[in-house]
Amino acid sequence: MSGFVIFLLVALALVIYVISIYNKLVSLRNRFKNAFAQIEVQLKRRYDLIPNLVETAKGYMAHERETLDAVVTARNDAAAVLKAIEGGNLGGADISKLASAENALQGALGKLNVTMEAYPDLKASENMQQLSEELTTTENRIAFARQGYNDAVMVYNTFRQSFPPVFFAASFGHPEDAQLLEFEDSAEIQAAPTVSF
Numbered sequence: 001m002s003g004f005v006i007f008l009l010v011a012l013a014l015v016i017y018v019i020s021i022y023n024k025l026v027s028l029r030n031r032f033k034n035a036f037a038q039i040e041v042q043l044k045r046r047y048d049l050i051p052n053l054v055e056t057a058k059g060y061m062a063h064e065r066e067t068l069d070a071v072v073t074a075r076n077d078a079a080a081v082l083k084a085i086e087g088g089n090l091g092g093a094d095i096s097k098l099a100s101a102e103n104a105l106q107g108a109l110g111k112l113n114v115t116m117e118a119y120p121d122l123k124a125s126e127n128m129q130q131l132s133e134e135l136t137t138t139e140n141r142i143a144f145a146r147q148g149y150n151d152a153v154m155v156y157n158t159f160r161q162s163f164p165p166v167f168f169a170a171s172f173g174h175p176e177d178a179q180l181l182e183f184e185d186s187a188e189i190q191a192a193p194t195v196s197f
Contacts, residue, residue: 022168028156032152039149074101074107084097
């Protein structure tokens, strides 16, 4: 009888351990999804600021329509990708599409920055200075939120890949690692794009 009791206690301990692995996987996945939601808030803020920036610049930059249109198009594409991800599973393909759209937007904003250097009246505009400050602050918040997301993804992936969770992860609905939000150029990761006026 005592052998049976020991067997039950060992089986119960294993069941409790497996349940703890499941709960930790769920907790870590929810943590990185919440971290992505913080990025989402800041990206939406930036997407809302960009049309104001373009409208303010239009009055000064009548001959630079192509540059302004490129910024608006890149902003709309990035916003559409973010909207498609909302509530999704944050799969690797979704994160890659977002990173690609953000790279295109950063490139368009960089071209706008270079073009604006030729318009001193625009740089001196109080409205443009305020928009520039808000955009810079938002870029810093995005970088901070992206770092928090990548940290949460790394913790999740490390636990998911460790022994013994690796044996249970797929059967618990965690078939693959989460993907970091990375940019193509490592220099872009280190420095947020600036729009100076």
